[in-house]
Amino acid sequence: MKEKQLSLFKLLKFNKNPDKEIPENIHLEKNQLWCPYCSNIVVFVRDKRLGVKKCPICSITINDYWVKKVNHLV
Numbered sequence: 001m002k003e004k005q006l007s008l009f010k011l012l013k014f015n016k017n018p019d020k021e022i023p024e025n026i027h028l029e030k031n032q033l034w035c036p037y038c039s040n041i042v043v044f045v046r047d048k049r050l051g052v053k054k055c056p057i058c059s060i061t062i063n064d065y066w067v068k069k070v071n072h073l074v
């Protein structure tokens, strides 16, 4: 059990260097974005306290340069 938790934790390490573009084999549905920091398809959720959308996995905000860049929001 402990080992399993440890491996799950390892999965949650985030890219120091964010993805510069969405991988070719990724197809995003409506509302989905590519998170360049955790390399996952995610739906950014609004943080009620900060009033900004964030990745539910790594908490990067949608205002981040690379989030905007890879998702063509700029």
Ligand SMILES: [Zn+2]
Pocket: 035, 036, 037, 038, 039, 042, 055, 056, 057, 058, 059, 060
């Ligand atoms: Zn993320």
